[in-house]
Amino acid sequence: MAVLQTSPLTAEQPVLSVENLTTSFLVDGEWKEVVRDVSFEVAPGETVAIVGESGSGKSVTSLSIMRLLQPDTSRISGRISLSGRDLLSLPEREMRKVRGNEIAMIFQEPMTSLNPLFTIGEQLSEALLAHSSISAAEARSETIRLLEKVRIPSAASRFDEYPHRFSGGMRQRVMIAMALATKPKLLIADEPTTALDVTIQGQILDLIKTLQEEEGTSVLFITHDMGVVAEVADRTVVMFRGEQVETGATADIFHRGRHPYTRALLSAVPVLGSMKEHLRPLRFPVVDTATGLSDTPVEVPDTVSTERPVLAVKNLTKRFDVHSGLFGRLSGRVHAVEDVSFDLHAGETLSLVGESGCGKSTTGRAIMRLIEPDGGSVVADGKDVLALSKKGMREMRKSVQMIFQDPFASLNPRMTVGAAIAEPFLEHRMGSRKQALEAVHDMLLRVGLSPDIASRYPHEFSGGQRQRICIARALVLKPKVIVADESVSALDVSVKAQVINLMLDLQSSLNLAFLFISHDMAVVERVSHRVAVMYLGEIVEIGPRASIFANPQHAYTKKLLSAVPVPDPSRRATKRAMAVEELRSPIRPVDYKISPIRYKEVGAAHFVAG
Incomplete structure (x- = not known):
């Protein structure tokens, strides 16, 4: 059983308390646990980051807190408390009042979160009208104030514009304004900067920090980017394969991380300025997640030709x-x-x-x-x-x-990977089918895969393998x-x-x-x-x-x-x-x-x- 991690920042009642959260999905008639025994707290005004790679269970954890999973194919156990109120025991009607009012969520892709048929102003006003008893005119004024608050230039003139007229960063600002419209106690940000360019990401991170200072909102920040974690989080929860493997103050996680997977994540983060002493490209250190042993990053031999450019x-x-x-x-x-x-x-x-x-x-x-x-x-x-x-x-x-x-x-999802690799070889008539098969085996070995996989289909592989x-x-x-x-x-x-x-x-x-x-x-x-x-x-x-x-x-x-983003917790402020x-x-x-x-x-x- 996981030990509940309490925040050293405050003795107040936590805004969010998650105890022994386990989430299962119904797969082929059997219940499969995808999140197991996760426990943590978020204190008033605190930012807690849940970090891990795809499949670690971090997004499922956030959806479980919001109770947004399909009820007939998912099962949530444990305890989720919002200011002492057990969310798992609430009827759906009461939970709808909690969502958007006491807990708000920002998703990764703002364009899919906004309705393309309605203006930005209409969608923001709808959130205000749904959760408060104000007039349409008051909702419009408040919407413009919120757009100004999240630094949308010329906010009043953009009230009647549609989402496609906004850039990705500006759409994400609208989503943040919508989330903060009802002054929630907790803001859950699920990979809110992953789809954005680096300068827009920097602006959004600064905006979240500023709004948190002004409103005192607690933030649960979900990401796989350790540089972002260092810049925003007071405390960090590291997840791996559905389990919470390490929890603590962000500075401790970065400087004294104990779990092999935590060290693997930190070692794989490229640090800007790390090449000052190197004249040539440098391999990344790769850490074995089972043993925690890391290889030493070495310079790659510089073979650049000075002859005619290719x-x-x-x-x-x-x-x-x-x-x-x-x-x-x-x-x-x-x-x-x-x-x-x-x-x-x-x-x-x-x-x-x-x-x-x-x-x-x-x-x-x-x-x-x-x-x-x-x-x-x-x-x-x-x-x-x-x-x-x-x-x-x-x-x-x-x-x-x-x-x-x-x-x-x-x-091509209908073509085996062996056939996909052989296709250009055969199309360009570079050899016979037997030679194509030999070339496929040779190439698979060169890219670190076994030739045995040639008969399998793309959906059977991870993103990195594909x-x-x-x-x-x-x-x-x-x-x-x-x-x-x-x-x-x-x-x-x-x-x-x-x-x-x-x-x-x-x-x-x-x-x-x-x-x-x-x-x-x-x-x-x-x-x-x-x-x-x-x-x-x-x-x-x-x-x-x-x-x-x-x-x-x-x-x-x-x-x-x-x-x-720089993976240095001392830059958090x-x-x-x-x-x-x-x-x-x-x-x-x-x-x-x-x-x-x-x-x-x-x-x-x-x-x-x-």
């Missing part, structure tokens, strides 16, 4: 037409990629970094001609990509392969360049470390060139030789990794770096004081004239847009 991109441009009005008149263009140029050499990793909408993924797709560029040139392995015929493109794609963000969506399969499929054609588009952003922290280590090892042994597209600056620092920072379709800064991170010159680069602003729109008028980008050299091979 990929040369010059003045690449891609714009998308915007039509409006009854007759679909051309009203503007999205300048997604504007005058982008860079070289990539064998054995090198060039990282393209920036927030959603900056054009980095469009750049990768334009290089592959998955979308047709409007101008510029792309030379891959000596071939002019933009001038190639359909047959020539097939040949080119043997040299340049792409790995996408979602490995499950990249694999991404390894996608890497094997890309490598079977023996490419020289791999475009990795957010290829690890959807993975848990320890799995991310394993996949990145695999990519670094393969680069070292096969002399691969990587165009690594990412928004995670801490990961980029660890794996890159050079870094290019994109903003509104343009490269605003490019140079060696050490120069970019030690001496950033462009204001946007500085903003990206300052927003990265620190706020970044970041300006609340949405990314400027890349839509320009039809007759808009682009000014040529001018760069100045601020260091050896380090250029910044002036």
Whole structure:
């Protein structure tokens, strides 16, 4: 039986007390426990983080507290008390009054939490009208006040706008305003920043800290990001495979964590600035969750070639037409990629970094001609990509392969993984079926999987294993360049470390060139030789990794770096004081004239847009 962890911060009655919580689901006629014997408390004004990877049971714990699980297929036992009131004994009618009134919840994806058919103002007002006896006019005034409180610019003018007109960060602010509308005793934040860019994440974390200070609300913060935990949590509960394995003050967890899994999570977190003493990419330390033994992170041999680049991109441009009005008149263009140029050499990793909408993924797709560029040139392995015929493109794609963000969506669910890996080998007529089978076995071994799995289907694997399969499929054609588009952003922290280590090892042994597209600056620092920072379709800064991170010159680069969560509990009270602003729109008028980008050299091979 788990021991109830009481907060040392206060002797007051806890806002939330969870004792021996066990949640089971009905699977194939049998009850399966997915959360076992979890106990913790949240004191008034305190932030407690529940941390763990996918499948650890942290989100099920929060849904159990809110009693949002399907009653006929789930079973909750133990005791959940809100200010001394047992929630599990309440009838559903009473529980509905508790939800949104005394306990509020913010979910991971704000767009799926907001109704696209109603305006932002209508949805916020509805929450106020449902839980209080005020008039529609009073609800409107209070809604505007709440929108201002969560730092929505021009709040009054945005009352009648629909969710699709807001950015992801602004939609999450609306969800926070909705959650705080009735001044709840407890706010449950379930991965509220995971889907957001790093600068927006920084703003949301600062906002939650500020609102907590102003309102005195208790927060139960659920995340897998130890950097976020360090910045927001007074105490931390670590969960692994449905069990609570360690609980304590956040500083103690970080500096004196005892459980092997806690140490594994902390070791796998990339720390910004950790590469100052290293000239080359560095493998992540990987900790065995059973023994707690860690390998030593080692530098990856630097095999960068100084010969002709394997990929040369010059003045690449891609714009998308915007039509409006009854007759679909051309009203503007999205300048997604504007005058982008860079070289990539064998054995090198060039990282393209920036927030959603900056054009980095469009750049990768334009290089592959998955979308047709409007101008510029792309030379891959000596071939002019933009001038190639359909047959020539097939040949080119043997040299340049792409790995996408979602490995499950990249694999055919009806095709075995062996068939999926063999398919490009056979399509490009690189050998017989027997040779394809040998190539599949060889690739599976190279990516750390057993050849025996070739007969299994994608749904039988974890996310990290599926991404390894996608890497094997890309490598079977023996490419020289791999475009990795957010290829690890959807993975848990320890799995991310394993996949990145695999990519670094393969680069070292096969002399691969990587165009690594990412928004995670801490990961980029660890794996890159050079870094290019994109903003509104343009490269605003490019140079060696050490120069970019030690001496950033462009204001946007500085903003990206300052927003990265640092896994240091001593920074918990620190706020970044970041300006609340949405990314400027890349839509320009039809007759808009682009000014040529001018760069100045601020260091050896380090250029910044002036």
